[in-house]
Amino acid sequence: MFGIIVIVLLALTFAGYLKVERFADRKLNIVKEKIFTLPAGTGRVVLQDMLYQQKLIKSPTLFGWLLRVEPELGEFKAGTYRFPEGMTVRQMLELLKSGKEAQFNIRFVEGFRLQDWMQELQKAGYLKHDLTGKTDDEIATALGMKDAKNAEGWLYPDTYAYTAGTSDLSLLKRSHQRMEKTVDQIWKDRDTSLPYKTPTDMLTMASIIEKETAIKDERKEVASVFINRLRIGMRLQTDPTVIYGMGDSYKGTISKKDLETATPYNTYVIDGLPPSPIAMPSEASIEAAAHPAKTDFLYFVADGKGGHTFTTNLDSHNKAVRAYRDLMKNKNEK
Structure with a gap:
């Protein structure tokens, strides 16, 4: 009789073990990715309640038994974790144990x-x-x-x-x-003949280049225009500096009055570079500021095709401006 009881108990124990193991391999109740935060100091019982209350698991009892059968899964760490769709209870506990928080x-x-x-x-x-x-x-x-x-x-x-x-x-x-x-790295490797006194000057130039063109192959040409102007004492006359100086008063357009209103950044009014950068430049624009193209360009204007037309004198520049306006007029009339 005693032997039969032992066998029955062993059978029940094994059946319970299998049930717990099947629970461990069961998928969490997640329709889509879940961000889960485990507060510091959270114990097994609290975690069990959190998972059940958030409907991630259906049986808190089996969860508790799983941590008893495999206590190493209960060594979880506080943090914020990413639970993907299809994750099992065991995979979740292994993630919590790893401490690999969501990025x-x-x-x-x-x-x-x-x-x-x-x-x-x-x-x-x-x-x-x-x-x-x-x-x-x-x-x-x-x-x-x-x-x-x-x-x-x-x-x-x-x-x-x-x-x-x-x-x-x-x-x-x-x-x-x-x-x-x-x-620091680019400054050390710059063309030392450029009219910059400090790394901030170079960065300021880079920020203007960044605002003037998003075309990689044009950056060094744009840089050459402004460098050439600095060398002959010609004002930079670049709209992005005017806009920056206007601050919150800029509403999308620049008037003639705006161009004539003095601010520390209005390069239609001030000589040389503005006192600081006007935006966060890319590394490519900093490189262009440090190594501009060797040109005689003093002007540039949008060409209506996404790029710019570069010219060496005012007469050619005015022709390029008229060509751009005519192109825009024709586009608007179509």
């Missing part, structure tokens, strides 16, 4: 201003916002910038990955350090 991405676009980047940071999910409400001066100080009161131009455009709880300041520090390193 989120934010893209900082070249040609955008610091103000635009701050707006992107505000919209980013799972990010800690330490810079909300900070002035440009305060942001520069937080980044450790000693010689500038504005981080404009000094942040490297790229896509940055981060985990939940990362601060916006931490992301900008990574971007700033990368830009500092890039500028």
Whole structure:
């Protein structure tokens, strides 16, 4: 009789074990990807309740037994994780044990201003916002910038990955350090005959190039126009600097009055370069500023086909302007 009881108990135990193992290989109740945050200090019972309350598992009892049968699966770490569709209970616990938190991405676009980047940071999910409400001066100080009161131009455009709880300041520090390193390397290798006194001058030129053209093959020609103008004492007269100086008053168009209104950035009024960059330039634009093409160009205007027409004198430039206007007029009439 005792032997029969033992056999029955063993059979029941084995059946229970198989049930627990089948549960472990069962898929989580996920229709699409799930972002799951496990707070610090969460124990097995609390995790069990969280998963059940969020309807990720159907049996908290079997979950509890799984952690008893395989206690090594209970060594989970706090963090924010990505649960893909089709993930099993066992795979979920192995992920929580690994500590491989979900990665989120934010893209900082070249040609955008610091103000635009701050707006992107505000919209980013799972990010800690330490810079909300900070002035440009305060942001520069937080980044450790000693010689500038504005981080404009000094942040490297790229896509940055981060985990939940990362601060916006931490992301900008990574971007700033990368830009500092890039500028330092390019400055050392620049054409030393260029009329730059500091790396900031070169970066400022790069930001103007970035705003003037998105065509890679044109950047060095655009750079040559502005360098040639600087060398002969001719004003840069570039619209993006006017727009930057207008700040929030810019509504999409520039009037004659705007061109004549003095601001520290209006290159129709001031001589030389503006006092600081006007956008975040790409590395390609910095390279163009450091190694402009050797030309006699002093002017350029859009050609209506996505590029620009470069000319050496005002008469040729005016002809190019008329050609552009005629082309635009014909397009609008069609």
